Amino acid sequence: MSNYYDSKDLVDFPNITEFAKEQGEAFFQYYGSATSAGKLTEREKTLIALAVAATQKCPYCIDAYTNKCLSLGISNDEMMEAVHTGAAMVAGVVLAHSMQMRKIIKQKEM
Amino acid sequence: MDTNEQLRILGSTTGCISFKERFERSSKASLAATKINVLQINVGKRCNLSCRHCHVDAGPERTEIMSRKILNACLDIAKQKEISTIDITGGSPEMNPHLGWFLCEAGKLDKRLIVRSNLVILLEDAYAGFIDVYAKNRVEVVTSLPDYHDDGTNRQRGSGAFTRIIQAMRLLNQKDYGREERSLVLNIMHNPVGAYLPGAQKALEAEYKKRLFTEHGVVFNRLFCITNMPVGRYLEYLLNSGNFEDYMAGLCEAYNPLAAENVMCRSTISVGWDGTLYDCDFNQMLGLRVNHGMPDMIMDFNIEKLRSRKIVIGNHCYGCTAGIGSSCQGATVVGAG
Structure with missing residues (x-):
C-alpha cells in the first residue's frame, strides 16, 4: 500500500x-x-452532506458530494457557505468545550 | 480535431471496457433500432455562438448548410405515418435560409415539431421574425441553458449569453410560450458546465423554475438533462483540462442497463446537412454513418430496412447510458424524468 x-x-x-x-x-x-x-430536498441534503464531509475531513465524501453539488446545479458560493456553516459549527463546538477549561481554571485558581 | 483522431482517442480510453462489450454483456444482444418515430434533421453547422461544450463544433465560420433539395426529401419522409416527431437541430437552425419555408410546410403535417434554438439569435434583427414563425406553426422550442446562474451559462456559451437567453425567453413567454397546460412549449436542456454528470432531472427542473421565475420573471415547461458527450469541442475540453480519463471512467461506472435499453437511437434517424443518414447526432459529428448494409443517404431512405437496423456504436455511447440515461429528450430511465 x-x-x-x-x-x-x-x-x-x-x-x-x-x-x-x-x-x-x-x-x-x-x-x-x-x-x-424527503421533507428536505435532495439539494438541501446534499449541502448538509458536503458540510459534514468537510468537517469530518473525508476526502472520498468531499469528492462525491462536491460532484453531486455540481450535478445539482449548486453554485460554488452556496457550497462554500455550507462549508462555512460546518466550520462555524466545529469552531463553536471547540469553544463550547472551553467551558470545561474555564470551570477547571476557576476551581483551581486562588 | 478531426473525426479519426476523436475516434482513436475514444477507442483507446483505459478507464473502461469497450461499450460494445459492455452493452452486449448486459443485454445479451447487439444494439438495434426498434422503430423510427423521430426524424432528427441537422440543418447546418453554422451558428452565431461557439459554445465550449458543442459536440458539433459549430460556429460562425462553418459553411455547411442543408439545401432546399435535402430539406424537401426530409419533408417527404416526415409525411410517413411512423414518424411522429420532426426534430430540427444545428448549429443554429435559424441560420439555414430555408428554415422558415420548411417550418411552414412541416407545420401542416400535424406532427410534433421541435426546433433546438440557442435563443440568443432571436434577438438579432435578421432572425427576430422566427418567434412568430414558431408560434404560428406551434413549434416546440428547446433551448440549452446549462445553468440558472449567469456565470455558469456564460462560461459555457459565451459572455453575455445568459442575459440574452433570458431576454429571448421573455419574448417567447409574451407569445404564450412556456406557460402551463395548452400553451406553446418552451423546454430547457440542462447540461453540466464542466467534467461531471447531470443531477436528478426533477430536482434541477424545480430549482430552475423557482430561480428563473423569482429572479428573472420567466417561465418554461420542462427541463431535460443531457450528459455532455465526449465528442467535438467537449472532447477537446476534457483532454485539455486533464479530465478525459476520469470522465470516461465515471460514465463507464455509471453504466445503467435500463438506460441502455432506452437509448434514443432505437427510435431515431438523424440526417446530416448533406443528406447522409446517421443513428444519432453524435455519430453524425464523428462521421459514423448508418452501416451494416443500410441505405445511408436520404435519397435512398427506406423505413422498412432502417427501422430495425443495427446501430453503429463506440465508447462515446457511454454518454447516453450513464445514470438515469441521457438523450435529446432528457433522461431515458422510466420514472427518472
Missing part, C-alpha cells in the same frame, strides 16, 4: 458489504433513505 488515501478507492465503496453482508446492506438501505429527498 503506497498511500493511505487513493481517489480510485472511492469506487470500492459499494463493496464495504464484504465480510459483513447483512450489516453492509442494512447500512446502504439506511444511507439511501437518509440522503434522498
Whole structure:
C-alpha cells in the first residue's frame, strides 16, 4: 500500500458489504433513505452532506458530494457557505468545550 | 480535431471496457433500432455562438448548410405515418435560409415539431421574425441553458449569453410560450458546465423554475438533462483540462442497463446537412454513418430496412447510458424524468 488515501478507492465503496453482508446492506438501505429527498430536498441534503464531509475531513465524501453539488446545479458560493456553516459549527463546538477549561481554571485558581 | 483522431482517442480510453462489450454483456444482444418515430434533421453547422461544450463544433465560420433539395426529401419522409416527431437541430437552425419555408410546410403535417434554438439569435434583427414563425406553426422550442446562474451559462456559451437567453425567453413567454397546460412549449436542456454528470432531472427542473421565475420573471415547461458527450469541442475540453480519463471512467461506472435499453437511437434517424443518414447526432459529428448494409443517404431512405437496423456504436455511447440515461429528450430511465 503506497498511500493511505487513493481517489480510485472511492469506487470500492459499494463493496464495504464484504465480510459483513447483512450489516453492509442494512447500512446502504439506511444511507439511501437518509440522503434522498424527503421533507428536505435532495439539494438541501446534499449541502448538509458536503458540510459534514468537510468537517469530518473525508476526502472520498468531499469528492462525491462536491460532484453531486455540481450535478445539482449548486453554485460554488452556496457550497462554500455550507462549508462555512460546518466550520462555524466545529469552531463553536471547540469553544463550547472551553467551558470545561474555564470551570477547571476557576476551581483551581486562588 | 478531426473525426479519426476523436475516434482513436475514444477507442483507446483505459478507464473502461469497450461499450460494445459492455452493452452486449448486459443485454445479451447487439444494439438495434426498434422503430423510427423521430426524424432528427441537422440543418447546418453554422451558428452565431461557439459554445465550449458543442459536440458539433459549430460556429460562425462553418459553411455547411442543408439545401432546399435535402430539406424537401426530409419533408417527404416526415409525411410517413411512423414518424411522429420532426426534430430540427444545428448549429443554429435559424441560420439555414430555408428554415422558415420548411417550418411552414412541416407545420401542416400535424406532427410534433421541435426546433433546438440557442435563443440568443432571436434577438438579432435578421432572425427576430422566427418567434412568430414558431408560434404560428406551434413549434416546440428547446433551448440549452446549462445553468440558472449567469456565470455558469456564460462560461459555457459565451459572455453575455445568459442575459440574452433570458431576454429571448421573455419574448417567447409574451407569445404564450412556456406557460402551463395548452400553451406553446418552451423546454430547457440542462447540461453540466464542466467534467461531471447531470443531477436528478426533477430536482434541477424545480430549482430552475423557482430561480428563473423569482429572479428573472420567466417561465418554461420542462427541463431535460443531457450528459455532455465526449465528442467535438467537449472532447477537446476534457483532454485539455486533464479530465478525459476520469470522465470516461465515471460514465463507464455509471453504466445503467435500463438506460441502455432506452437509448434514443432505437427510435431515431438523424440526417446530416448533406443528406447522409446517421443513428444519432453524435455519430453524425464523428462521421459514423448508418452501416451494416443500410441505405445511408436520404435519397435512398427506406423505413422498412432502417427501422430495425443495427446501430453503429463506440465508447462515446457511454454518454447516453450513464445514470438515469441521457438523450435529446432528457433522461431515458422510466420514472427518472
